[in-house]
Amino acid sequence: MSARPGSGMGPGPGPGSGPGPGPESGPEPGPGPEPSLGLGPGPGLGLPFLPGCAIRDPTKTSFHRSHTLDFRNGYAFSQLPREGVGGETLYPNQLSQAQLDDLCTSGPTLTYGPARKSAPPPFMPSYVAFDKQVLKFDAYFQEEVLTSAEEHYRIRQVGIYYYLEDDSMCVIEPVVKNSGLIQGKLMRRHRVPKNDQGDYYHWKDLNLATNLTMYGRTYRLVNCDSFTKVFMESQGIVLNPPEEMVSDPYIELRRMPVQKPTVPAGPDPLWQFLTYDMKVLRFYAIWDDTNHPFGDQHRCIIHYFLADDTVEVREVYSKNDGRDPFPVLMKRQRLPKTLADKKNFAIGKTITLLGRTFLIYDCDKFTQNFYREKYGITDFQPVDVRKTPLEKVPQVIPPYNGFGIPEDSLQNCLSLIPKPPRKDIIKMLENNLKVLRFQAALESSVPEDRNRRFILSYFLSDDTISIYEPPVRNSGIPGGKYLKKTRVAKPGSTPENPIYYEPSDFAIGSTIEVFGHRFVITDADEYVLNYMERNAECFPSATLQSLRDHFGPRKAVKDTVNNDTPKQDLDDLIEEVQKELKLRHNYLNTRKFHEAFHHSDNDGSGLVDKGKFLDLCDRLEVPTSTILLKKLIDYCTCGEDKINYRDFLRAFPSNLFPEAEAQDEQLNT
DSSP, X not given: OOOOTTSSXXXXXXXXXXXXXXXXXXXXXXXXXXXXXXXXXXXXXXXXXXXXXXXXXTTOOOOOOOOOEEEETTEEEEOOOSBOGXXXXXXXXXXXXXXXXXXXXXXXXXXXXXXXXXXXXXXXXXXXXXXXXXXXXXXXXXXXXOSOSSOSEEEEEEEEEEETTTTEEEEEEOXXXXXXXXXXXXXXXXXXXXXXXXXXXXXXGOOTTEEEEETTEEEEEXXXXXXXXXXXXXXTOOOOOOOOOOOOHHHHHHHSOOOOXXXXXXXXXXXXXXHHTTOEEEEEEEEEOTTSTTOOEXXXXXXXXXXXXXXXXXXXXXXXXXXXXXXXXXXXXXXXXXXXXXXXXXXXXXXEETTEEEEEEEEOHHHHHHXXXXXXXXXXXXXOOOOOOOOOOOOOOOOOOSSSOHHHHHHHHHOSSOOOOOOOHHHHHHTTTOEEEEEEEEEOSSGGGTTOEEEEEEETTTTEXXXXXXXXXTSSOOOEEEEEEEOOBOTTOOSSSOOBOOGGGOOTTOXXXXXXXXXXXXXXXXXXXXXXXXXXXXXXXXXXXXXXXXXXXXXXXXXXXXXXXXXXXXXHHHHHHHHHHHHHOSOOOTHHHHHHHHHHOSSOSSEEEHHHHHHHHHHHTOOSOHHHHHHHHHHHEETTTEEEXXXXXXXXXXXXXXXXXXXXHHHHO
């Protein structure tokens, strides 16, 4: 049975306990126990630990407690106090083994009741419980090699570390000197995502002989250290059998001893140098690189140096070929033994030098003599390597779609960026302001259209046609511009090959079809006849003769009518009228005078009734003085009631103001 602390009957750490109870067990013999003044607060010797029995030492100044926490090998651990408060001595339990066994077998619950439950263990966070505890796995991953002909992949051995305190991981590759790789810490320490749902890798996901994928790279776990094995087994995880670490095949190949080839004894190289020094074989070859993007056929010269059996390749450049003229394509060097034989260099054969295949098509005279004397070869016929001209694909012009003029639409087929059709500048300069005017009647089944008269103008500068209808009062037709300047194609011509009207087509009585409307040529200016007579070689005789026949009667009537009037006086009067017009006007549209008088001459005789003539003068408001106008009418009067309007119109020619008329024509166009 154990006694309560402070009762003085049993062992305990209290100040009143000793090796044995009773007055016989005092430290010194004497008449009775004396209170100890060196003890702290508590009962004296033989006194129970009750209120009022404690004796306090007023001379005590040290009240510190001994520490119970310590560190050993970097780990924290707790220990029982060895000294009391202020450095007091703590006496150990001095019960015998029999007493201890008796205490174990007895039932203290009969005396003291059920024992109190022990306090729960203190809470310890994971960063304290698993501090400096790391799981270490040996692993490797395979990395593809694309830039080496000796290896296709490499094996990189790494160590995967899992930190239990915060579930973070890192990957470290041992640094190998002169490896040429970036080694060390391949992945910094952090929690590694496991999937896209926000999960992270846990130590429960790790096992041997399994694959672990982190950030697109797959690691093969092959082994672990002893601490990792003990920890995983303590947590109920059965580890797979370990695997052997896979080594890099390229490193194993380099570790193999290299056998140096035994070179058989040959002729003295100094003799070869002295014999063939400055003697070079020259071959003309072609390198076909057309299989690659933007490739071409490169003409090259291969030099074989007989002194030391070295070869160099130079590329032949031409002017403005767009290539950078670097000195050599392949520097002078020795080739492998299989290619060092001079017999491999022959016309018509291909040879591969450093990955490039060359076709030898010719050689120089020295090379031919060398092969003829050394090997007895006499056939040196060169190979034709000229490029075969490509077959030109004919250009197919699509049919005309009806938009714009055919020449303008054709430019969309000839170039990516359409250009305006070219114009004949020389023709435009030579025929500037040259216009052939004809009178035409509309051929129609409608009775109202039969009496309509039109002025058809043909511009020699660009072969365009314009049609103007003089307005007739009270006719119900407004008149004016009927067709703007444009080129008119003949009936039956195709859009792909249009045939346009020419001046030779405008004969008296001929029919001109303009966009579905048919016009009959009934009259023309005298300028048309004069122009065709001056250029008779350019016009058919039928066209010229029709104009001559048309103007023949007019000339006879004119000569008969004007016999009484001196021609010189009429010319002087016309010149005076024109001077007055130029002084009083900067621009005058005299074309309307010609159109009005020609329209009033129904029979084409050149004579108009005097009453009708005066009405036209009043309506047109002839811009000249009354005296000159009356004198001009007197000179042009034929008989009593006829007036020769052709002589009258000589005072108002259409080219009286050529510059202003040209500007007006351009604005109308």
